[in-house]
Amino acid sequence: MSAPRMTMKPLMSLDDALAELLGAAVTLEGVESISTFEADGRVLAQDLVAALQVPPEDNSSMDGYAVRCTDVAQALRESLSGVAELALSQRIAAGSSGAPLAPASVARIFTGAPIPLGADAVVMQEDCEVLTSETASTRVRIKAVPEPGQWLRRAGEDIRQGARVLAKGERLAPAELGLAASIGMDFLPVARRPRVALFSTGDELVMPGAVPPEQMKPGAIYNSNRFFLRALLLRLGCAVSDLGIVPDRLDASVQALRAAAQNHDLILTSGGVSVGEEDHIKPAVQSLGSLDLWQIAIKPGKPFAYGRVQSAHFIGLPGNPVSSFVTFLLLVRPFLLKLQGATQVTMKSSAASAHFTWAKVDKRREFLRVRRNGAGGLDLFPNQSSAVLTSAVWADGLVDNPPGRTIAVGDVVRFIPFSELLA
Amino acid sequence: MSAPRMTMKPLMSLDDALAELLGAAVTLEGVESISTFEADGRVLAQDLVAALQVPPEDNSSMDGYAVRCTDVAQALRESLSGVAELALSQRIAAGSSGAPLAPASVARIFTGAPIPLGADAVVMQEDCEVLTSETASTRVRIKAVPEPGQWLRRAGEDIRQGARVLAKGERLAPAELGLAASIGMDFLPVARRPRVALFSTGDELVMPGAVPPEQMKPGAIYNSNRFFLRALLLRLGCAVSDLGIVPDRLDASVQALRAAAQNHDLILTSGGVSVGEEDHIKPAVQSLGSLDLWQIAIKPGKPFAYGRVQSAHFIGLPGNPVSSFVTFLLLVRPFLLKLQGATQVTMKSSAASAHFTWAKVDKRREFLRVRRNGAGGLDLFPNQSSAVLTSAVWADGLVDNPPGRTIAVGDVVRFIPFSELLA
Numbered sequence: 001m002s003a004p005r006m007t008m009k010p011l012m013s014l015d016d017a018l019a020e021l022l023g024a025a026v027t028l029e030g031v032e033s034i035s036t037f038e039a040d041g042r043v044l045a046q047d048l049v050a051a052l053q054v055p056p057e058d059n060s061s062m063d064g065y066a067v068r069c070t071d072v073a074q075a076l077r078e079s080l081s082g083v084a085e086l087a088l089s090q091r092i093a094a095g096s097s098g099a100p101l102a103p104a105s106v107a108r109i110f111t112g113a114p115i116p117l118g119a120d121a122v123v124m125q126e127d128c129e130v131l132t133s134e135t136a137s138t139r140v141r142i143k144a145v146p147e148p149g150q151w152l153r154r155a156g157e158d159i160r161q162g163a164r165v166l167a168k169g170e171r172l173a174p175a176e177l178g179l180a181a182s183i184g185m186d187f188l189p190v191a192r193r194p195r196v197a198l199f200s201t202g203d204e205l206v207m208p209g210a211v212p213p214e215q216m217k218p219g220a221i222y223n224s225n226r227f228f229l230r231a232l233l234l235r236l237g238c239a240v241s242d243l244g245i246v247p248d249r250l251d252a253s254v255q256a257l258r259a260a261a262q263n264h265d266l267i268l269t270s271g272g273v274s275v276g277e278e279d280h281i282k283p284a285v286q287s288l289g290s291l292d293l294w295q296i297a298i299k300p301g302k303p304f305a306y307g308r309v310q311s312a313h314f315i316g317l318p319g320n321p322v323s324s325f326v327t328f329l330l331l332v333r334p335f336l337l338k339l340q341g342a343t344q345v346t347m348k349s350s351a352a353s354a355h356f357t358w359a360k361v362d363k364r365r366e367f368l369r370v371r372r373n374g375a376g377g378l379d380l381f382p383n384q385s386s387a388v389l390t391s392a393v394w395a396d397g398l399v400d401n402p403p404g405r406t407i408a409v410g411d412v413v414r415f416i417p418f419s420e421l422l423a
Numbered sequence: 424m425s426a427p428r429m430t431m432k433p434l435m436s437l438d439d440a441l442a443e444l445l446g447a448a449v450t451l452e453g454v455e456s457i458s459t460f461e462a463d464g465r466v467l468a469q470d471l472v473a474a475l476q477v478p479p480e481d482n483s484s485m486d487g488y489a490v491r492c493t494d495v496a497q498a499l500r501e502s503l504s505g506v507a508e509l510a511l512s513q514r515i516a517a518g519s520s521g522a523p524l525a526p527a528s529v530a531r532i533f534t535g536a537p538i539p540l541g542a543d544a545v546v547m548q549e550d551c552e553v554l555t556s557e558t559a560s561t562r563v564r565i566k567a568v569p570e571p572g573q574w575l576r577r578a579g580e581d582i583r584q585g586a587r588v589l590a591k592g593e594r595l596a597p598a599e600l601g602l603a604a605s606i607g608m609d610f611l612p613v614a615r616r617p618r619v620a621l622f623s624t625g626d627e628l629v630m631p632g633a634v635p636p637e638q639m640k641p642g643a644i645y646n647s648n649r650f651f652l653r654a655l656l657l658r659l660g661c662a663v664s665d666l667g668i669v670p671d672r673l674d675a676s677v678q679a680l681r682a683a684a685q686n687h688d689l690i691l692t693s694g695g696v697s698v699g700e701e702d703h704i705k706p707a708v709q710s711l712g713s714l715d716l717w718q719i720a721i722k723p724g725k726p727f728a729y730g731r732v733q734s735a736h737f738i739g740l741p742g743n744p745v746s747s748f749v750t751f752l753l754l755v756r757p758f759l760l761k762l763q764g765a766t767q768v769t770m771k772s773s774a775a776s777a778h779f780t781w782a783k784v785d786k787r788r789e790f791l792r793v794r795r796n797g798a799g800g801l802d803l804f805p806n807q808s809s810a811v812l813t814s815a816v817w818a819d820g821l822v823d824n825p826p827g828r829t830i831a832v833g834d835v836v837r838f839i840p841f842s843e844l845l846a
Contacts, residue, residue: 036631036650037650037653037654037665040654040657040658051635051636051637052636052637052639054644054810054811055644055810056639056641056642056643056644057641057642059642061808061810093626093627094625094626094627094642095625095626095627095628095642095643096626096627096642097640097641097642111742111743112627112644112742113627113642114641114642153808153810157806157808158806158808158810158811158813159811159813165813165816166816173654173841173845174650174651174652174654174655174658174748174845175651175748175812175815175816176816177650177651177654178647178648178650178651178744178748178812178815179647179811179812179813179815179816180631180650181631181645181646181647181649181650182644182645182647182744182811182812183636183645184631184632184634184635184636184639184645185631186630186631186632187632202517202518203516203517203518203519204516204517204518204519204535204536205518207609208459208603208604208607208608208609209607209609209610211607212474212607213474213475213606213607214474214475216475216479216607217520218479218480218520218537219479219480219482219517219518219519219520219536219537220479220518221477221478221479221535221605222604222605222606222607223604224601224602224604224605225601226604227459227460227597227600227601227603227604228597228598228600228601229597230460231460231463231596231597231600232597234463235463235597242460319534319535320534321601321605325597325598325601348795348819350773350775350795350799351799352773372771372773376773376774383580383581385484385576385580385581387477387478387484387576387581388477388581388582388602388605389598389601389602389605390581390582390588390602392598392601392602393588393589393598393599393602396771417840417842417843418596418598419840419842419843419846420840420842422596422597422846423842423845423846
């Protein structure tokens with residue numbers, strides 16, 4: 001059976017599939033200005049340039065006393081006790097700016113407070129002793145000889161005025177929000193949220209809560225993919241419309257797709273994209289746009305569909321939960337980050353030591369569910385079936401194993417922690 | 424100066440500080456039942472036990488044909504062409520349960536569909552050929568000899584009925600939600616959100632947006648800590664009340680603390696907890712409860728305050744942004760997870776190779792801001808000052824460096840990726 005607007009591609013590598021998908025992920029138009037408080041996880045749409053320097057002026061990096069080093073040296077020469085002693089002339093709290101430092105005096109100063117004009121060092125309070133008497137004004141003994149510049153943070157040392165502190169395309173995390181706030185940004189320009197319509201197909205699917213476990217009919221299974229797919233989409237900053245389980249009829253599928261395409265950037269579904277599977281999503285997508293069925297040489301996760309429904313992207317994930325989960329992380333996640341203009345879209349892997357054997361070679365690149373153990377190595381989940389999520393729950397990452405490679409205990413393998421993929 | 428209900432502790436190790444803090448973090452009472460769709464990031468309050476087995480019955484793990492192996496062997500013996508040929512007696516889609524397999528026939532079957540009674544293997548469709556003729560019923564050529572059990576997933580193979588699929592104290596992530604859904608759970612029992620009151624103190628602080636950069640007074644700086652602290656709290660499942668910048672007066676501080684203690688589990692602030700700093704938070708906390716000032720032997724992040732304000736916990740973080748950020752990740756994060764009853768509260772580190780030198784030994788345990796490079800090693804951010812978040816933005820993790828240890832290029836160090844700490 002051949003259809004006019006559906007192509008079946010030969011087995012393709014993950015890298016080729018990713019390149020093709022990223023090529024299709026043209027960055028969404030539209031910049032949103034949102035409160036810096038609400039920008040966690042979003043992608044910056046413009047460079048952020050500092051309109052001021054940080055710190056704004058020379059300031060103290062310690063609680064102590066601001067001094068003029070030559071005054072301390074002079075006082076030391078004049079001292080009989082061998083310890084410099086100077087008058088306390090002022091107190092500068094953080095947030096206040098002091099007067100110029102009077103000759104032969106010191107100023108009490110706190111971390112972050114501006115250095116008074118004329119001072120060139122700070123002596124930390126542990127090296128000072130405050131002398132008070134009823135008759136005289138307060139004096140301070142300076143027990144350590146300061147060096148010019150000591151315990152000073154220089155104006156602009158951390159951020160120069162005009163410097164780019166965050167680049168367009170960076171994904172904002174808590175520290176980024178703090179940095180943006182530190183240069184006075186209360187609103188940030190970010191890419192708008194991708195609008196994603198999510199649904200499932202399959203007459204065997206039952207929603208949890210709709211039928212209790214003891215009343216499930218033979219062949220019926222609970223829909224689980226939509227639960228993790230929705231959570232993954234939300235973590236990536238998407239606005240998710242949950243279209244539920246679409247009935248497996250051509251008219252219902254066409255109607256659901258056409259409606260979803262009106263106001264979504266991506267229509268995401270799972271199931272129904274294997275070669276042999278019979279459902280109505282494939283012809284429905286073709287009738288409204290185009291569809292490519294990909295066979296990607298990875299395990300889990302071989303079948304994958306990419307297409308267009310009018311102006312919306314369409315992605316069909318495999319129906320097996322682990323295949324759907326892994327394929328999302330490897331392909332849909334970078335796609336959605338690219339839609340938002342993120343510059344870093346792929347995950348980082350690191351070298352780790354296998355504490356397991358893997359004798360079953362596969363001609364596909366495999367992503368094995370593993371967990372770091374206390375001995376600095378990786379353990380393998382015994383059941384690598386793609387049918388249940390138990391392996392993905394037990395594991396804390398994936399081993400990226402090249403085609404045809406067996407693994408022996410102690411071998412160095414590529415490890416991708418889930419923490420990198422779930423952020 | 425000594426106060427009745429404030430203690431000053433000697434320099435303590437991070438491990439001791441963490442142990443003391445976790446000891447104080449008694450798990451919050453109250454279990455909430457929330458939609459599985461909304462449970463990402465929350466902590467499970469009860470074990471989840473499967474009320475059904477997964478898969479519910481023996482089913483196919485391939486698209487193909489369900490067969491009785493002895494029938495195929497028999498047909499092969501009778502065949503003139505050397506290929507077994509059997510009648511197609513039924514078609515079993517996923518979600519439907521077929522009739523018992525008629526003698527000497529095969530059943531069309533799809534991934535996930537129940538195996539008909541009498542069948543004992545599946546032959547994948549790539550190894551079959553469908554013969555149709557106008558006069559006869561459809562027949563299927565079976566080109567590979569099946570083994571009993573082939574391409575079958577056995578009932579209960581993935582989850583046994585009565586098995587604990589998720590344990591109390593597990594933090595829920597997308598895969599966990601999918602697994603819970605797969606056993607029919609539409610609502611999950613989770614620990615209630617910790618209610619956290621967040622505020623800043625310091626007369627030098629200005630809110631971004633309140634004053635434009637060019638009009639900032641000398642000594643004034645933008646408040647940045649509250650931006651990243653709020654985002655970190657939200658990522659940990661907390662309900663955050665932002666109390667803003669509390670005026671640095673005793674009456675205002677007492678009033679703010681007393682109000683916050685009424686309906687919060689934790690009052691979190693930054694700044695004002697150094698030994699030499701003069702502000703009104705310390706006496707205000709003492710007047711309403713108790714306060715311990717800790718000097719923790721870590722860098723950045725030495726000063727730390729833990730106390731109680733009536734029934735609420737009080738934590739005071741250092742005011743320097745990087746100190747505040749790092750201290751939150753190392754101490755407050757585990758504290759908040761423990762409050763929710765999470766069993767895994769500390770971060771995982773791994774061995775990595777330093778591609779930098781660190782000659783400046785410190786008697787404190789240091790957390791250096793580093794970034795993984797393309798060559799599998801770690802680069803160091805040149806400015807390790809605790810004053811600006813630039814290092815935490817540039818970096819993608821911390822090196823946990825023991826006291827007094829220098830680092831040479833190629834040394835193996837302990838690396839903690841931020842992705843582990845920010846989830």
